[in-house]
Amino acid sequence: MRILMVTAEYAPLAKTGGLGDAVASLAGALSARGHDVKVVMPLYGDVDRSRYDVGRVSGLPDIPLRQGRVLHQVRLHIWKDPAGPDVYLLENDTLYGRSGVYGYGATGEFNDTAARQAMLGAGALALPQLLSWAPHVVHVHDAASCLALVYLASWDVRDTLLADAGSMLTIHNLAHQAIHPRELFEDLDLPRKMAWHPGVMEFHDDLNFMKAGILLAGHVTTVSPTYAREVVGDPEYGCGLGGVLQGLGDRFSGVLNGMDRKDWNPATDPALPASFSAKDMTGKTICRAALLKECGLEDGGPVLGSVGRLVPQKGYDLLTESVDDLIADGWRIVVLGTGDADLSDALREAAGRHPGRLAFLDRFDEDLARRIYAGSDVFAMPSRFEPCGLAQMYAMRYGAVPVVRRTGGLADTVIDADKPGGTGFVFNTSTTGALTDCLVRAHAVWQDDKAWHKVLRAGMATDFSWDGPAAVYEQHYRKLGATRVHRPSGEGPTA
């Protein structure tokens, strides 16, 4: 099949979290199964063009895109992902010329986010005509690319190469919905009925791109079966769209993400000081010692690693509140993450209180992340919610036993050590006490070498490959047929 994917992140070109990894590895897996996958994303100012050999597509004209009174020109670049897909990057200095995917951090979200998302959506749909390539499916990922489905529903594409394209949305995180003030609607060049009740974008008098994508997509998936149940069953997880998702019935389902087992392989990972595999774990001991040295920590207890975005979702507050007890218990702790100032301040203070015991690294560093997975005994992910989570899968593959909260994809990927075939330690409630109790349990098992290695090896042996999930996506694509977009009952955008 010919599959057009639209995304704000694609690893390794641009990645802030799991979205970039998930889209790239799904696209690669589909490509390996014989599909023709083309991906569209923005060419951000900090994409390393020379390292990845990103180049201008020759012989193609610029794409003119109107936004209100501004006429933008978009130039098309390409990166040929060795894993298979062709990745097309939209170049526009005004909207994408600066560094950053979303602009989070000290400056908050970029104030032209809606315009950036509109350019991604409209630019992606220009591609088929330019390349004389008719996709069977337009598959958008997360709120940032949902406008592609809104334009698909609004434009008259009857005599174009998009005429027979089915549509699909994958929600990687429902908490980020691309909600914008309604005043920005005039710049989107869409029929007014899209934004006014009962228009698909209307959301408490604002615009909600994710809601529009959900209502228009021929099928909607999210990235784990448990998260799919949680978002419709619990208003806190649903973030205001639980009812909308529930209304989809069997047009909504959960498909667990796989991981790229070739890229994330401790036997071949060039970022590690020593390689290892389940057959020969000597390299893991070297990685552990090297990590302690790199982070200035003394040995003496189990090494607890964590890598992630420092946001309330990830439960880092629970970890910071428990560090004093954990250090007293002998743990050595390494945290790598960027995000909210209060969480990084708390971790920095904790590191100051516990020199030689706790290291906090406040940066985005993919190689160091890999050394933490490889060098840690335990990997902590006390998330409040977790659509899928890839970090715990990487940790298991690299021989770090996960300690996770039973939610979303964590519940679907980690089996508690108390059960047959256990691969980690799972706790239920989002409290400091529950996390520390769980770590006490893990510590006790860590002291028993044989029992520990049983859990660790069960995790390493778990197959989180894309083979199964990619086949499920294929089935969904086939079922979409030529239903270009779903028409919500009663009203619906017209061409």
Ligand code: ADP
């Ligand atoms: P999410 O998508 O919510 O961020 P995931 O567990 O799915 O969570 O994916 C997180 C990905 O981002 C992992 O590959 C993790 O290693 C990576 N990551 C997060 N923070 C950092 C960081 N500061 N440095 C390097 N990699 C990071």
